[in-house]
Amino acid sequence: MSNQTQKGCEETGTGFEPTCAGPVDTVSAGATAPAASQPRTLAILCTLLLAHSGMLAWGASRQSPTLDEPAHLAAGMTHWQLGRFDLYRVNPPFPRMIAALPLLFAGAKTDLHNYSCVPGIGHTFEVGKDFVAANGERTLWLVVFARWACIPFSLVGALACFLWAKKMFGPRAGLLAAALWCFSPNILAHGQLVTPDIAAAAFGLASTYVFWNWLRQPTWLGAIAAGLLLGVAELTKTTLLLFFLLWPLLWAVYRLSRTDKRFALVWMREIGMIVILQAVAVYVINAGYGFDGSCQTLGSFYFVSQAFAGKAVGKEAGFRVGVTGNRFADSWMANLPVPLPSDYLLGMDAQRRDFEDFGRPSYLRGKFQDSGWWYYYLYALTVKVPLGIWCLTSIAACTTFRNCLGGLSPGSPPSDSQIATHETRPKEDWISWRDHVVLLLPPAAILIVVSSQTGFSHHFRYLLPAFPFVFVWISQIGQSFGAKKSVASVLAVCAFAWAVASSLAAYPHSLSYFNELAGGPRNGHNHLINSNIDWGQDLWELKRWLKENQGNKPLRMAYDCYLDAAALGLKFSLPPRSSDNDRRAITLSPALYAVSVNFLKGYPFGLSTGAGDMAYAHRDDFSYFQTLKPIAMAGYSIYIYEIDVPTVVPSKCDGRSRSP
Amino acid sequence: MNNQDVAADGKQDHRIPLWVVEVGCWTTVLLAPFLYWVNGPAVSTDQLVMRIVVLGLALLGGIAIRSVRWQCRRSVTP
Numbered sequence: 001m002s003n004q005t006q007k008g009c010e011e012t013g014t015g016f017e018p019t020c021a022g023p024v025d026t027v028s029a030g031a032t033a034p035a036a037s038q039p040r041t042l043a044i045l046c047t048l049l050l051a052h053s054g055m056l057a058w059g060a061s062r063q064s065p066t067l068d069e070p071a072h073l074a075a076g077m078t079h080w081q082l083g084r085f086d087l088y089r090v091n092p093p094f095p096r097m098i099a100a101l102p103l104l105f106a107g108a109k110t111d112l113h114n115y116s117c118v119p120g121i122g123h124t125f126e127v128g129k130d131f132v133a134a135n136g137e138r139t140l141w142l143v144v145f146a147r148w149a150c151i152p153f154s155l156v157g158a159l160a161c162f163l164w165a166k167k168m169f170g171p172r173a174g175l176l177a178a179a180l181w182c183f184s185p186n187i188l189a190h191g192q193l194v195t196p197d198i199a200a201a202a203f204g205l206a207s208t209y210v211f212w213n214w215l216r217q218p219t220w221l222g223a224i225a226a227g228l229l230l231g232v233a234e235l236t237k238t239t240l241l242l243f244f245l246l247w248p249l250l251w252a253v254y255r256l257s258r259t260d261k262r263f264a265l266v267w268m269r270e271i272g273m274i275v276i277l278q279a280v281a282v283y284v285i286n287a288g289y290g291f292d293g294s295c296q297t298l299g300s301f302y303f304v305s306q307a308f309a310g311k312a313v314g315k316e317a318g319f320r321v322g323v324t325g326n327r328f329a330d331s332w333m334a335n336l337p338v339p340l341p342s343d344y345l346l347g348m349d350a351q352r353r354d355f356e357d358f359g360r361p362s363y364l365r366g367k368f369q370d371s372g373w374w375y376y377y378l379y380a381l382t383v384k385v386p387l388g389i390w391c392l393t394s395i396a397a398c399t400t401f402r403n404c405l406g407g408l409s410p411g412s413p414p415s416d417s418q419i420a421t422h423e424t425r426p427k428e429d430w431i432s433w434r435d436h437v438v439l440l441l442p443p444a445a446i447l448i449v450v451s452s453q454t455g456f457s458h459h460f461r462y463l464l465p466a467f468p469f470v471f472v473w474i475s476q477i478g479q480s481f482g483a484k485k486s487v488a489s490v491l492a493v494c495a496f497a498w499a500v501a502s503s504l505a506a507y508p509h510s511l512s513y514f515n516e517l518a519g520g521p522r523n524g525h526n527h528l529i530n531s532n533i534d535w536g537q538d539l540w541e542l543k544r545w546l547k548e549n550q551g552n553k554p555l556r557m558a559y560d561c562y563l564d565a566a567a568l569g570l571k572f573s574l575p576p577r578s579s580d581n582d583r584r585a586i587t588l589s590p591a592l593y594a595v596s597v598n599f600l601k602g603y604p605f606g607l608s609t610g611a612g613d614m615a616y617a618h619r620d621d622f623s624y625f626q627t628l629k630p631i632a633m634a635g636y637s638i639y640i641y642e643i644d645v646p647t648v649v650p651s652k653c654d655g656r657s658r659s660p
Numbered sequence: 661m662n663n664q665d666v667a668a669d670g671k672q673d674h675r676i677p678l679w680v681v682e683v684g685c686w687t688t689v690l691l692a693p694f695l696y697w698v699n700g701p702a703v704s705t706d707q708l709v710m711r712i713v714v715l716g717l718a719l720l721g722g723i724a725i726r727s728v729r730w731q732c733r734r735s736v737t738p
Binding site for chain 1: 675676677679680683684685687688691692694695696698699700703704706707710711714718
């Protein structure tokens, strides 16, 4: 790291430290750290990874299956057992294939009588429900094994954060980036589940890191490595398809200030490398599907979304199930071979269809509406990200801004005195504004793409692939954690401690985490619902509570998950629904009542009746419970009420959300 | 990075100084009542255990590091 200050920065120890993250001022920590501190750095890193794995493993064993997980597992098993990828097309298969691996050896049963690959007829979740029914209470341990199999994805993410931050800003920054990943409540929440979001975040970052290395030292081998990782990343979530456009853009930005006289030759060579990189990525995607349906002509597909099928489906056609079309069939594009597996393209089509007509309302700050909001994810960021991380982001922004004002123009060489006092590091290790662009453009692009999909707004987790880039960028502050204190460095340490403490205060209920600005997890439902707080994960917590407190009281439960809770070992019946009573006052008989917070807020969804079949909760069917005071909570997503004597409650609260 | 981050062999010292850990520990201890006020009591045994462990480690860590630094200061001062 440089000991020199930039022009305009003072080493007073009282203001912001010159952080060496500005244009050209620093030599990156790509240079070797002293031998004494390397084992220490590795020891701390290993401790972080161990603690993170432990938290994921423990949390995974304490939570009941969430809404999506059985469907993912059933689909994963069909991939291995049948070699088919059409059951759960919306997401690529890689994460669930890894998750399903232990189940192949554990003798898990699948019931595929509801299996259908007819476009537009989504039986994925029916098969997931059948999976739970077929395995009964054993489902818990099968899901736990599958979750444990997914922990390495999160470790990949932590390692990628460490390596990139270390190379860019130094070993301390590397440790800070890894710690931000390991203790982030959103990473902890989804890292312990069988869902593709963490895998997408991890491989999205890892592949871009390798690409960044290629940008700094373009080699054919580097391009192939980047292509391989990009292909793997594309097999986690289709959101990352935008990297096919983003990476060439980043390359163009990175090369803008090149003054090499042979730039035309160099550019042509690198363009060739990018073509190879993308070709390798496409090859890996096809290999991930076993080349099933690869290079099928565009005109031969049966699409269900208006974007791909045209007006034959869509709003004017009433979004009828089973109706398909193909807007390319009568055009010159009909005979074009699609260089992707057919199920990959059909998955994009299915996802598009969901955004065009999801069929269920979206919720934000007490309000339901049929479509989403463009600012949903921005709002979710303010309530779901620890405030300590916001402080760190502000400090990092100030640091970068101050360095930009430091007087050195991008790309200019350091002064002789700077060179004299630097450690000897090659020029290619110097960090410039272009490296910050590589770090910040992907999360910005992900936020824009995700926010633009306003068909529905349900899941903050769609933004997870953006997180690790920001962690690496924030970690530049770690350079200031030196022997000499400054106001900025002390503030940064306090902010980091705040972020970690806030996150661990909610663990293992990290899925329901909301920051202090939102009023904590207890008030989270006033801001967001669905998988942001209640994904069906607290059924075991309810079971544990009932074991100690139920006694002889009957249980009446409205549990927001289409899975049959009776198959998971609970005896219960449904509470009365407002819609069954013509919205008149409801009489509650003496019993214990357990209500999922999604239903409490009025969300319409299917639920099990306790008699082996399913029912449907209409809007506000159970929101009358808001007029009652709960006696306990199971996690933060199930409220428990005790009714000792027959009680009459109004069927509808006055329309305003009340905190129970 | 400042000029004092130089190890005995003249190279950059990338170790994490003790003051960073100490400030982190005391910050956690000071924030505990505020976080309890915002988040409320634990809703499960696991959560209660985690909170106690984190607070305990932060308290012990803060006290231990403070003691070590005082000892160092006393041994240095004549």
